[in-house]
Amino acid sequence: MKPEEPATTGADLLVKALIDEEVEVVFGYPGGAVLPIYDSLFKQNRLRHILVRHEQAAVHAAEGYARSTGKVGVVLVTSGPGATNAVTGLTDALMDSIPVVCLTGQVPTHLIGNDAFQEADTTGITRPCTKHNYLVKSVANLARTVHEAFYVARSGRPGPVVIDLPKDVLMNKHDYTAPDKPVQHKSYRPQVKPEASKIEQAIELIAGAKKPVFYTGGGVVNSGPKASKLLAQFVHMTGYPITNTLMGLGTFPASDKQFLGMLGMHGTYEANLAMYHCDVLINIGARFDDRITGKLAEFSPHSKKIHIDIDPSSINKNVRVDLPIVGDAGHALEELIRVWKSRQPRTDLKALKAWWAEIDGWRGRNCLAYKQDNETIKPQYALERLYHHIKDRDHYITTEVGQHQMWAAQFLKFEQPNRWMTSGGLGTMGYGLPAAMGVQIAHPDSLVIDVAGEASIMMNIQELSTVAQYRLPVKIFILNNQYMGMVRQWQELLHGGRYSESYMESLPDFVKLAEAFGAVGLRCHEPAKLDDTIKEMIAVNRSVVVDVLVDKTENCFPMIPSGAAHNDMLLGPDDKAAKPMSEEGMVLV
């Protein structure tokens, strides 16, 4: 009997596997090694390909797509420079736990190791900046590897996965392997359900608290929108205060009176002091990042700490906790709610009342206050006005990195998860515009705004061309202070005002630049005209670049200087001379 001739090339198998993984969009850039894949894409119409202008942007776009939908973002790049250009994006996705599958072309298997044209050791280079990576050496393994990669990217703590695809593998033929449902991976099986006894202990600690605070993060977003609903439910049942990390904004409605705002280096006075003085700290899906803890030895010194996280390596990494709970945030919250309901614990209402009174005292400091005059637009004011005009519309926000990012976190209010995309862990300037493209592709009818700095936007400005090609109506709201403001701020506060290389010389005319790319350019420098400019930006059904000229020397407060404790916060410009920075602090970033 003649064996059946396998009809499908590796490239076609790949496309089929992507469709089976429910992929709708691929962000990519072609090149020699991936031509067979581009050929397969050409012959079908199930997968949409978005042609970016730089591979880094492809990954950020996939991140924006993933973060705003909860799906896996998909990237396709060529070998060598295509793969190395993607490295910053992959690292970004790893740091922020964003599920991405990145397909990289590779030279044919028989040339690997020969310094062939556009060869790079992609699996070697990306090993430390991916959750996992694969080099597919035979077409027989291709489909199975793709399915496994999607499973790994989205399961447990999500992250980026690279599949390196030698060109001969893409051209050889083989039968297709469909995905197993449900997937049974032989070694990677993250623990999703928390231990019941730990939940009981948690309830006991939570119920007995006199000064509790919830501290929740990106893990609640990763868990899916239901987890945020459960979080709100549980927080309301307890009546306790809650703060969010930068990555966790939107997991609890910002307008709720139990919300203390963001915590950490640029967090609110009330959130940070609640962390410092609390007696029970309930961390759900946050990783005790150094931007949060400040000086470790003085981090929340009086509290019993509960930490719910799906990744055991996040637990007891920086901060020793009293009750570690490994599991998915949503599952854990469901259990917490169930046990709380069945036990009907009596909380110490008197103590809680006193705790809230203390918190209200801190709130009374009004730590985000700023003074707007008639002359120059304060960046905070620009964001407050922006929020005023978008709050009743269906909107998504992305940011670049710097002061504008922190002000956006402070002044825009997030009522739902998946609406806020920012580069937290890596802090990648140039993230916001491509991320906004990814969001807009996923939500074509929503208002998508990149809150940008004039320095950051230059890092992926070429993407305006992608924006034009796909007629994406993304809005780029530049808070133009003519400085790398965040750098300038540190130089002012920590380096004696020596503004070394932080002034943005020779900036382009952003209005003309927008026009050159087929977008609408607007400029505003008068506080009185700001509202009209914002309204126009929203009204125009095209991409708009808004150049908002803001106060050049405004600093972002509150600020906990590196190496300082939560109760050692700078509240405003008059506060800065209070204490010289410690030497250990100076070496920190």
Add this chain to the structure above:
Amino acid sequence: MSPSDLVSSHTISVLVDNEPGILARVVGLFSGRGYNIESLTVAETDARENLSRITIVTKGTPMIIEQIKAQLDRLVPVHRVRDLTVEGPHIERELALVKVKGTGERRVEALRLADVFRAKVIDAKTDSFVFEVTGNSDKVQTFVGLMEGLGLVDVGRTGIVAMSRGSEAL
């Protein structure tokens, strides 16, 4: 110094898929995160299931050791991570090949000490021996130290392999 700052040595067994790059993943994890490797051995141990066993001896505070284990366990091709040092009694063995050059009294003394350490002679010339010595690392180290005074010219050590006592598998 509080107990949480005490640095101690741990022997960790890791069961992994025997696939290209797995060693690089493990070693990269240690170098990338600044952990220290005192000894590392790796070889396929189950050809049918395509599994390898890696034995790592590392040093750190309790918090660091806990991190190391969690980080290892999070690698996708890792099946199991066991800290033999904390999980009850275990045995550690290392093998060394030790080449000693010399004649006369020194040669006789080397041979006599080899006998005490139950080292085997696996190569002999009129002016040299190669000994094979097995035992825990202290024993191997002591033997190598003694040979230094007796014409030691070359040493090769395998690093540590380890196993828990009793009937339980990894």
